Amino acid sequence: MTTPHLAPRSLLFLPASNPRAIAKARTLAADAVLLDLEDAVADDVKAAARDAAVAAVREGFGDKLAAIRVNATDHPEHAADLMAVTASAADVIVLPKVEIAADAAAVAAASSKPLLAMIETPRGVLAAAEIAAQPGVFGLIAGTNDLRATLRLPPSAPRESLSHALQTIILAARAAGGWAFDGVYNRLNDAEGFVTEARAGRDVGFDGKTLIHPSQVDPCNAAFAPTPDEIEEARALIAAFTGGAERFRDRMIEAMHVDQARALLARMSAAGD
Template sequence: MTQPPRTALFLPASNPRAIEKARTLDADMVILDLEDAVAPDAKADARTASVAAVAQGFGDRLVAIRVNGVGTADHAADLKAVAGSAAGWVVLPKAEDADACAAVAAATNKPLLAMIETPRGVLAAPAIAAAAGVAGLIAGTNDLRAELCIPPSASRDSLSASLQVIVLAARAGGAWAIDGVFNALADAAGLDAECRAGRALGFDGKSLIHPNQIAVANVAFGPTKEEVEDARALVEAFAGGAERFRDRMIEAMHVAQARDLLARVTH
């Protein structure tokens, strides 16, 4: 499977200027949004625009389209449009049922990124991550905060249990794990801290809502020079079995981790 994105930028499919600018940005993935970012009376035009935008291309960036949720008026039309598009992935909001996720993946013939945004979604996350066609989980932290009745002033620690379930489910299902968005657009230090905390939890990357967040998140979710040097040395030194390397014990598992890290260097 393609290396997971360090950065996944949401942008309204109804905004041609944002779409054009995205073609110049250093985001690993662009997610064209047909759901929350688009007004109800603009959804049909946004759907058409998303297909046209993907056909025009975004260079070497991964491209996904977020459809409206299961049971909404635009869901069926969205699936039909995505199925006929050149998008590489489909994103489903408020995923709560593994069978529904598999059905969306099958209907669009695209790997699916399921947004875990509700308590039901968190509890169903292991089954969703293991469902046919599901390629990753995205933490929908804003909606999840609201659904859990967490006060706006509460720290991110209030979501720790849910975030850990999402990562555990993704790893058990062989899927990507993408962290939720950071709302404070001018707080680069806060974004950096949240990205590094997300990486420490095991997330592969960060979903974003503004271009000025891309550079910070790319660095935070990319390997450091020290990590790259250590991984290369470890792979070269390993002779098989359990052995000592730089005053620590390593075995085949650590070599696999090092190779995974090195694979992201060429991301």
Template sequence: MSTAHRQPPRTALFLPAANARAIEKARGLAVDMVVLDLEDSVRDDDKNRARAAAVAAAATGFGHRLVAIRVNGEDHGCHEDDVAAVAVSAADFIVVPKVETVELAERVAGAGKPLLAMIETPLGVLNAAAIARVDGVEGLVAGVNDLRATLGIPDGDSRAGLTTALQMIVLAARAGGGWALDGVFNALDDDDALAAECREGRAMGFDGKTLIHPNQIAVATRAFAPGEREIAHALALIEAATGGAERFGGRMIETMHVEQARALLARAGRD
């Protein structure tokens, strides 16, 4: 996969595709990506209506925001109809839950829409590197709630038991040349804990975070956007660099650090 032509989203907000009010509100939110959900947030008796609503919403567009549609998993009766509808929609991406095999990734990506594959199970984590290299897979998304359940990790504030799996998802995404998006944060009224988890995710190498409520957008955006100090440091490093290994700010830098600084400025819209 390759997403070199796009800046990764810092924030990706899941919305129930059957909720017209939430969709309309999202058109004015300061979010990088809207993910219209056909899976967990939609009742089985509302799946067909949600699919039609998602396709219609994508056709109308969300301004500058990227648009993705999450389909039902391959074991659900709506999966094939979902994939077929999203493939010819105006959405930028298709999101598939519980991707565990190269075969599934190839089949969905082959339908014609760039794929963001959710890694939510032990088998998915172990196969993530191969999944990330499938042509048409543009990123991996950590599904932390299902990972907790399938790994037998008690629900709670700590993600210590998920660290290995999360880092493997980032490694796989980077090896494949694409994005890595961190999983959702379930608490809706704890901004401090959300900010801490976002900082942890960024420190692991994630590009951004998936969200479940509009009130989480501002916190996650700040955490995943380069700060003014980082920007100033990057500008000074690039200006000081003359090529090869040299001393800057009491540390040794080389070409790799210049490339990192340029990438950070691009992320901040300062390239």
């Protein structure tokens, strides 16, 4: 499904059971807040977390997208989650561990909200194109932690070990006209490593990245924003273009490159950069 808005760069996960984290999120520059009812919430507080998530999106997060991640379709709390989120003020519903396209379609239809499907298993990767093409599915999120586990990668395996899976997710999202988001970065004290991974994600085509700590928000926004050189190049290219194929700064350009330049400037403008 073609999305109506520019994709968020920074998508901050936080436990819906943590009121301090929710309050803190309202002060951050994250483009989207993802209130979690799944992995970050213990089973004995899931009902309370669900109520807290509904209350939080009712209060709102300013101009940030407000999303709620429900429990997976095979979880005992899924039906209650879906009912609550459907009636809530959430902008987006996030569905984890999607492997079957019909599941994503059913949740999107039942909630009447844009759905982001998390691809976290080999079956999910292989079905990603079908999942992304379902009505109501606005994009895909790479669940890199679960992907590492389900692919049986050793803890020392480099990110390149996920390259095929990540590119498959991006291709599937783009083929459907949707968004694609990179997975989380776990090493909270490794700021340099985070920036390197975020930039690598942008370079392979991700729109943004999911985050697990407030300290990652600003570096993420910077990593996925156009650079000053890219902005200057885009403006100059648009100004120089006269139609058809022509030479610009020792390379050939055509209308496609102008469209790309305009999209880059639109993203810059929307982000306030």
